Amino acid sequence: MDSCEFWIPAVCRTCKIIVLGDAGVGKTSLTHLYCTGKFPEKTDSTIGVDFRERLVHVGGDKIKVQLWDTAGQERFRKCMVQHYYRNVHAVVFVYDVTNAASFRSLPFWMEECQQHMLGPDVPRVLVANKADLVTVASTIEQARHLAEVHSMPFYVFSAKGGSKEQVDTIFSKLVLQASKQRRKKPEPARSIKLPSKANAVEEKKDKWTCNC
Numbered sequence: 001m002d003s004c005e006f007w008i009p010a011v012c013r014t015c016k017i018i019v020l021g022d023a024g025v026g027k028t029s030l031t032h033l034y035c036t037g038k039f040p041e042k043t044d045s046t047i048g049v050d051f052r053e054r055l056v057h058v059g060g061d062k063i064k065v066q067l068w069d070t071a072g073q074e075r076f077r078k079c080m081v082q083h084y085y086r087n088v089h090a091v092v093f094v095y096d097v098t099n100a101a102s103f104r105s106l107p108f109w110m111e112e113c114q115q116h117m118l119g120p121d122v123p124r125v126l127v128a129n130k131a132d133l134v135t136v137a138s139t140i141e142q143a144r145h146l147a148e149v150h151s152m153p154f155y156v157f158s159a160k161g162g163s164k165e166q167v168d169t170i171f172s173k174l175v176l177q178a179s180k181q182r183r184k185k186p187e188p189a190r191s192i193k194l195p196s197k198a199n200a201v202e203e204k205k206d207k208w209t210c211n212c
C-alpha cells in the first residue's frame with residue numbers, strides 16, 4: 001500500500017466503491033487481495049459491511065479508495081442497505097463462475113443500485129470470480145454479454161490465483177473513471193446547513209476530502 005508522505009499537505013480525496021454480489025462469491029477475498037496483496041486463507045461471512053482502504057495515486061491526485069465489502073446474505077445486510085448506497089462513486093459486481101445462481105442474481109443487484117438512485121453515470125465493472133475453478137458449462141459468455149449490454153468492463157478473475165497487478169488493473173481503471181466522472185459534476189451549491197447530531201458522523205464520511 002502506498003502511504004501518505006507526512007510532510008506533504010495532508011489532503012486527499014476518498015473514492016467510495018461498493019462491492020455487490022451473492023454470498024460466497026468472493027467479495028471479501030477480492031477486496032482483501034486489492035488492499036493487502038494477499039488472498040485471505042480464511043474468510044467468514046460478512047455481517048453488515050466490512051471496510052478496507054488503500055491509498056493510490058491517480059493522475060497526480062492522491063485518492064483514498066474505500067471499499068465497502070457488503071454482506072451477500074440478506075439477513076446480514078438488510079439493516080445496512082441504506083448506508084451502502086450513500087455517496088457511492090463506483091460499483092463492483094461479483095459473481096462466482098461455479099455458481100450459476102450467483103450469475104442469475106446479477107439483475108437483482110443492478111436493480112437494487114437503480115432503486116438507490118445510482119444512475120448509469122456511476123462507473124461499474126463486472127467480475128466473474130473463481131476462474132481457477134472454471135467448468136465447461138460456465139456462464140462466462142453470458143456474463144460477457146450482460147456486461148456489454150450494460151457498458152461495463154468485464155473481468156474473468158480468480159481472487160485465489162490472480163496477481164496483485166491483475167487486481168490493480170480492475171480497480172485502478174474504475175477509480176480513474178470515478179475521479180473523471182466526479183470532475184464533470186458541478187460542485188453542490190454552498191448553503192448553511194446545521195446537521196443533526198445523528199447525521200454528523202455520516203456527513204463526515206460523505207466528504208471527498210479527508211485528512212490522512
Ligand SMILES: Nc1nc2c(ncn2[C@@H]2O[C@H](COP(=O)(O)OP(=O)(O)OP(=O)(O)O)[C@@H](O)[C@H]2O)c(=O)[nH]1
Pocket residue numbers: 021022023024025026027028029030040041043044045046047070071072073129130131132133157158159160161
Ligand atoms: N477457488 C477459489 N476460491 C475462492 C476465490 N475467491 C474466494 N474463494 C473462496 O470462496 C469462499 C467465499 O469467499 P468470500 O470472499 O468470503 O465470499 P463473500 O462474497 O465475501 O461472502 P459473504 O461475505 O458471505 O457475502 C471462501 O472459502 C474463499 O476462500 C477464488 O477466486 N477461487
